[in-house]
Amino acid sequence: MLTTIRSREQEFLQYIREMMHYQEVLHLLFWDVRTGAPKKGLGLRADVIGTMSTKKFAMSISAEMKTYVEELSQAEYYQQLSPITRKVLEHAKKEYDLLIKIPEKEFASYEVAKANASAAWEEAKHASDYSIFQPHLEKLVETNKRFIDYWGYRENPYNALLDQYDPGMTVVRLDEVFTKVKAKLIPLLHRTQEAKSKPDTTFLGAAFPVEKQKDFHHFLLRELGYDFGAGRLDETIHPFAVPLNRKDVRITTKFNESYFAGGLFATIHEYGHALYELNIADELIGTSLCTGTSTGFHESQSLLWEKMIGRSKPFWKQYYPTLSTYNQEQFHGVGLDDFYRAVNSVSPSFIRIEADELTYPLHVILRYEIEKGIFANEIEVRDLPEIWNQKMQEYLGIVPPDDRRGVLQDMHWSAGMFGYFPSYALGYLFAAQIRNTMRKEIKEIDQLVEEAKFTPIKQWLAENIHVHGKMKDPDQLLLEVTGEPLNSDHLLSYLEEKYSDIYKLDK
Amino acid sequence: MLTTIRSREQEFLQYIREMMHYQEVLHLLFWDVRTGAPKKGLGLRADVIGTMSTKKFAMSISAEMKTYVEELSQAEYYQQLSPITRKVLEHAKKEYDLLIKIPEKEFASYEVAKANASAAWEEAKHASDYSIFQPHLEKLVETNKRFIDYWGYRENPYNALLDQYDPGMTVVRLDEVFTKVKAKLIPLLHRTQEAKSKPDTTFLGAAFPVEKQKDFHHFLLRELGYDFGAGRLDETIHPFAVPLNRKDVRITTKFNESYFAGGLFATIHEYGHALYELNIADELIGTSLCTGTSTGFHESQSLLWEKMIGRSKPFWKQYYPTLSTYNQEQFHGVGLDDFYRAVNSVSPSFIRIEADELTYPLHVILRYEIEKGIFANEIEVRDLPEIWNQKMQEYLGIVPPDDRRGVLQDMHWSAGMFGYFPSYALGYLFAAQIRNTMRKEIKEIDQLVEEAKFTPIKQWLAENIHVHGKMKDPDQLLLEVTGEPLNSDHLLSYLEEKYSDIYKLDK
Known part of the structure; x- marks a missing residue:
C-alpha cells in the first residue's frame, strides 16, 4: 500500500511538474513578445500562446487531475503525503474546483467575451469613449457574478474574487484598513500641497543619455x-519581472532620455520581484508552490526595495555621488538632499501607474470601492465614469479631463481581472509592516544601506519570506514574520514620518 | 459523406497545426538558450525542452494520428482531399511509419544512448581522446543499423538515412557526383597552392570594432x-537561422574584433536561409509544408547568397566603398580587387566549418565516404581516426595534429545524425545549378548586383523555389527550376572560373 501511495504521489508531482513546464513556456512566450519578437509574427504567435494555454488549462481540469485530487485526498493516502505534496494538492484542488464548477460552454464564451472586451477597451481608450467599452464590461461583470454563484462565497460575493489574488482577503478586512488609510492620507496629501517648502524637480527632466542610464542600471543591479x-x-x-524557472528570473525596464527616474526606480522595483522568486527553497522547484505566496506579497517585495530602500536617504548617500558621475551636467548644483526630495515629490495625478508613493494607495482604494459596489449590486457599470471622477475629486482633488485618463486607463477590467487592484495597496501595507519588523531585527539597517551592505537585509527577507514560496499562505506568513495580522498603522506612520521630513511639515 | 470528409480533413489540419505550435515553442526555446538565457537556469530549462519534445513526438505517433493516416489514405477520402492536405498527409504518414516501426523500448534507450554519446563526445573532444567516444559511437551506429532493418531500404542501407535529410537522395547518385567533384577539386586546389599570385589576407586580421561591425551588418541586411x-x-x-513562424524568422551571427569577415559572411549566409522561410506561400502556413524542402535545398539558398552573391566582385563593387568607411584604417591601401581576392582565398584547413568554398566540399565528401563505409559494414568505428587522417592527407594534403581537430570536430555523429553531412555538399551543387539557370533567366544579373538591385533576384528565387515550401520534393523542384537532374558540372565550372581568376591560373 505504501509503495502504491509513494508511486501515486510521485506521478502526481510529475504531472504538476509538466504543468509547470507549460508555464515556463507561456512565460517565455510572454517575455519574447514584449522584449522584441518581430511584430509581423505576432498574429501567428497568438495561436501558439492559445494552444499552450489550452493545454495547461486542460491539465488542470482533466480526468487524470480529478483522479489525483480525489484519490490523494482520501485520509489513508493524505496522511502519508509529504507536507509539500499536501500543499500542492490543496492548490490543485482549489484550482480544479474553481474551474470545474463553471459549465464548459460558459467558460468558452467568457474567453471570447474577454478577447472582445480587450479589443473594445483598446478602441475605447484610444477614442476616449467609454460607451464603446461599457457593453463589454457589463457582460464581463454579469459573467463574473454568475461564476461567483457557481463557486459560492463567504459573507460577500466580492470575497470570492479577492481570494483568487490574495487568499483569505475579505471586504471586511479591506474596508477596515482602507478606511484608515484614506482618513490619514487625504489630509497628509493636503498638507504636502500646502507646504511652503516643496522639492524642486526641474532637474529630473534634463537629458540623460539612454546608454548611460543602461550602464547605471547594470551597475546598480550588480550592487x-x-x-x-x-x-x-x-x-x-x-517594466515587469517574469520567472522562467527558479534559476532564471528576468526583469525589464524602460529608458526615457528626458526622465531617467521612471526607469531607474522601475528597475529596482522589478529587482524586488525577482529576488523573491530567486530565493525560493530548492525543494519547491518544479511544484506549483515555487512562486510568491500572493499578488499582494509579491508587490510588497518590489515596493520594499523600490520605495523603502531605493527611495531612502541612506541609499542615495551611498549612490548619489556615483549617479552624478554618469551625467554630471544634470546633477550639477543639486545636493543629496535636493535629489532625495525630488525623487520623492508628491503630486496628485490622473494615472495610477505614474503615481507617487503617497497618492498611489488612493488610486487603488478608488478602484476597490467601485469593484466592491459593482459586485454588491450597488453600482451600475454605466455610471462608472461619473463615480470615478467624483472619487478622484474627493481623494485627489483633481478630475480627469477625459475617460482615457480616467476610468479607461487600466487594462485589468477588460481582461476580467476583478479583485486584483486591492493587491497593489496590500503590497504597500505588507511592505511597511515587514519593514517595521525588519528594522527591529536588523541592527543599524540604515547604516547598512548607506554602506551598500545589502546581504543581511537580503538574507533576512530570504529566510523569513522568500524561501517559503507558496508553502505558507499570506495571512499565516504575515503573522509569523511580523507577529501581528494586517495593520495599517505601519504604512501610515512610515508615510507620515517620511513626508513630514520631505515637505518640512509641522509635526 | 463529403461533409464528413471535409470536417475530418479540417480536424487533421488542426491537429497538424497544433504540432507546428509545439515546433514554434521548441524553436523559441532553442533560440532563447543560445541568444542569452541565463546560464544557471539551463538545467531546469532542459526539462522543459524534454517535455515539449515528448509532447510533439507523442502527437506524431498517437492513436489519433494513426486514425487520421489510415482514414484519410483510403481512396474515397483521399480523392476529396486538397493537394496541400495530401502532401501534409504524405509527410505525416512517412514520419509515422519511421517512428512506429521502432519498438518503443529501443527508441527510449536510443534517446538515452544519444544523450550519453553527446556528453562523451564533449569530453572526448576536450581531451582529444577518441577512445572515450568510440564505444558510444559504436552503440549509435549499431542502433541505426538495426533501425534501418526495421524500416527497410532500397539498394543500400545508407539510403534510408540519406532520405531523411534529402528525400530521394541515394548512394549511387552521390557517388557519381562526388567522384566528379573530387576529380576536379583536388587538382584545382593544388593549382591554387602552386599559384604565384596569391591573395594577401593580412589586412583581414586588423581590429574592427564590434559595434561598427554590428552597424555594417544591419546596414547590409537592410540593403x-x-x-x-x-x-x-x-x-x-x-550563427544560425531559425523560423519561429512564417512571419518571424530570426538570424544570428558572431562578432570577432580581429576577424570581421567570419561574422559578415555568416550574416549573409543566414539571411539566405531566412529569405527561403519568409517567402513560403501563405496557404502553407500552419502546415508541416511551411519550411524548406530539404536540408540540402536550404543550404543552397544560404550558399547562393553568401558565396555566389556575397563573395562576388559585383557585390563588393557596390559595397566595398561603404564597408571601408566603417573602419578606414583597416582598408587603407587595399583596393577592391585585393579585398575580393582576400575574402575568397583558399587554404586547406582542419576544421570544416572554417573551410573556404573550394575545400569545403572535400571535407564533406570525406565524411560521406566514412558514413557510407560504416553502413556497408566496410569500415569499423574503431578505425575512424586513421581513415579520417588518411583521407585528409589524400584530399587536402594535411593531417590533423590531434583528433580534436580531426574525427572529433563535429557534433553530428554524437547526436545520431548519420546521413546529414552530404546535404552540405548538395547545397553547393544545388546552388551552382540554380545559379546557372538564374543567370540565363535574369538579364544582366551582375549589373543588378553591382547596383544593389536585388528585387529581381529575390523575386525569381521566391517564385521558383521558396514559395513551394515542402509542396515539391527536392528532385522535382530541381528538375522544374533548372530543367535537369543534379549535375555537378555547374559547381565545377563555377569554381574553375572563379578561382582561376582569383589565383590568376593558366586556363
Whole structure:
C-alpha cells in the first residue's frame, strides 16, 4: 500500500511538474513578445500562446487531475503525503474546483467575451469613449457574478474574487484598513500641497543619455546583488519581472532620455520581484508552490526595495555621488538632499501607474470601492465614469479631463481581472509592516544601506519570506514574520514620518 | 459523406497545426538558450525542452494520428482531399511509419544512448581522446543499423538515412557526383597552392570594432531587404537561422574584433536561409509544408547568397566603398580587387566549418565516404581516426595534429545524425545549378548586383523555389527550376572560373 501511495504521489508531482513546464513556456512566450519578437509574427504567435494555454488549462481540469485530487485526498493516502505534496494538492484542488464548477460552454464564451472586451477597451481608450467599452464590461461583470454563484462565497460575493489574488482577503478586512488609510492620507496629501517648502524637480527632466542610464542600471543591479547568471535586464514599454524557472528570473525596464527616474526606480522595483522568486527553497522547484505566496506579497517585495530602500536617504548617500558621475551636467548644483526630495515629490495625478508613493494607495482604494459596489449590486457599470471622477475629486482633488485618463486607463477590467487592484495597496501595507519588523531585527539597517551592505537585509527577507514560496499562505506568513495580522498603522506612520521630513511639515 | 470528409480533413489540419505550435515553442526555446538565457537556469530549462519534445513526438505517433493516416489514405477520402492536405498527409504518414516501426523500448534507450554519446563526445573532444567516444559511437551506429532493418531500404542501407535529410537522395547518385567533384577539386586546389599570385589576407586580421561591425551588418541586411518586422539579428557562438513562424524568422551571427569577415559572411549566409522561410506561400502556413524542402535545398539558398552573391566582385563593387568607411584604417591601401581576392582565398584547413568554398566540399565528401563505409559494414568505428587522417592527407594534403581537430570536430555523429553531412555538399551543387539557370533567366544579373538591385533576384528565387515550401520534393523542384537532374558540372565550372581568376591560373 505504501509503495502504491509513494508511486501515486510521485506521478502526481510529475504531472504538476509538466504543468509547470507549460508555464515556463507561456512565460517565455510572454517575455519574447514584449522584449522584441518581430511584430509581423505576432498574429501567428497568438495561436501558439492559445494552444499552450489550452493545454495547461486542460491539465488542470482533466480526468487524470480529478483522479489525483480525489484519490490523494482520501485520509489513508493524505496522511502519508509529504507536507509539500499536501500543499500542492490543496492548490490543485482549489484550482480544479474553481474551474470545474463553471459549465464548459460558459467558460468558452467568457474567453471570447474577454478577447472582445480587450479589443473594445483598446478602441475605447484610444477614442476616449467609454460607451464603446461599457457593453463589454457589463457582460464581463454579469459573467463574473454568475461564476461567483457557481463557486459560492463567504459573507460577500466580492470575497470570492479577492481570494483568487490574495487568499483569505475579505471586504471586511479591506474596508477596515482602507478606511484608515484614506482618513490619514487625504489630509497628509493636503498638507504636502500646502507646504511652503516643496522639492524642486526641474532637474529630473534634463537629458540623460539612454546608454548611460543602461550602464547605471547594470551597475546598480550588480550592487544589489542581482545575479546575471540567473537573470537578465531588457527594455519594454511596461517594466515587469517574469520567472522562467527558479534559476532564471528576468526583469525589464524602460529608458526615457528626458526622465531617467521612471526607469531607474522601475528597475529596482522589478529587482524586488525577482529576488523573491530567486530565493525560493530548492525543494519547491518544479511544484506549483515555487512562486510568491500572493499578488499582494509579491508587490510588497518590489515596493520594499523600490520605495523603502531605493527611495531612502541612506541609499542615495551611498549612490548619489556615483549617479552624478554618469551625467554630471544634470546633477550639477543639486545636493543629496535636493535629489532625495525630488525623487520623492508628491503630486496628485490622473494615472495610477505614474503615481507617487503617497497618492498611489488612493488610486487603488478608488478602484476597490467601485469593484466592491459593482459586485454588491450597488453600482451600475454605466455610471462608472461619473463615480470615478467624483472619487478622484474627493481623494485627489483633481478630475480627469477625459475617460482615457480616467476610468479607461487600466487594462485589468477588460481582461476580467476583478479583485486584483486591492493587491497593489496590500503590497504597500505588507511592505511597511515587514519593514517595521525588519528594522527591529536588523541592527543599524540604515547604516547598512548607506554602506551598500545589502546581504543581511537580503538574507533576512530570504529566510523569513522568500524561501517559503507558496508553502505558507499570506495571512499565516504575515503573522509569523511580523507577529501581528494586517495593520495599517505601519504604512501610515512610515508615510507620515517620511513626508513630514520631505515637505518640512509641522509635526 | 463529403461533409464528413471535409470536417475530418479540417480536424487533421488542426491537429497538424497544433504540432507546428509545439515546433514554434521548441524553436523559441532553442533560440532563447543560445541568444542569452541565463546560464544557471539551463538545467531546469532542459526539462522543459524534454517535455515539449515528448509532447510533439507523442502527437506524431498517437492513436489519433494513426486514425487520421489510415482514414484519410483510403481512396474515397483521399480523392476529396486538397493537394496541400495530401502532401501534409504524405509527410505525416512517412514520419509515422519511421517512428512506429521502432519498438518503443529501443527508441527510449536510443534517446538515452544519444544523450550519453553527446556528453562523451564533449569530453572526448576536450581531451582529444577518441577512445572515450568510440564505444558510444559504436552503440549509435549499431542502433541505426538495426533501425534501418526495421524500416527497410532500397539498394543500400545508407539510403534510408540519406532520405531523411534529402528525400530521394541515394548512394549511387552521390557517388557519381562526388567522384566528379573530387576529380576536379583536388587538382584545382593544388593549382591554387602552386599559384604565384596569391591573395594577401593580412589586412583581414586588423581590429574592427564590434559595434561598427554590428552597424555594417544591419546596414547590409537592410540593403538586402531582410525585413526586421519579421526577423531580428542576435549574436551567438555558432550563427544560425531559425523560423519561429512564417512571419518571424530570426538570424544570428558572431562578432570577432580581429576577424570581421567570419561574422559578415555568416550574416549573409543566414539571411539566405531566412529569405527561403519568409517567402513560403501563405496557404502553407500552419502546415508541416511551411519550411524548406530539404536540408540540402536550404543550404543552397544560404550558399547562393553568401558565396555566389556575397563573395562576388559585383557585390563588393557596390559595397566595398561603404564597408571601408566603417573602419578606414583597416582598408587603407587595399583596393577592391585585393579585398575580393582576400575574402575568397583558399587554404586547406582542419576544421570544416572554417573551410573556404573550394575545400569545403572535400571535407564533406570525406565524411560521406566514412558514413557510407560504416553502413556497408566496410569500415569499423574503431578505425575512424586513421581513415579520417588518411583521407585528409589524400584530399587536402594535411593531417590533423590531434583528433580534436580531426574525427572529433563535429557534433553530428554524437547526436545520431548519420546521413546529414552530404546535404552540405548538395547545397553547393544545388546552388551552382540554380545559379546557372538564374543567370540565363535574369538579364544582366551582375549589373543588378553591382547596383544593389536585388528585387529581381529575390523575386525569381521566391517564385521558383521558396514559395513551394515542402509542396515539391527536392528532385522535382530541381528538375522544374533548372530543367535537369543534379549535375555537378555547374559547381565545377563555377569554381574553375572563379578561382582561376582569383589565383590568376593558366586556363
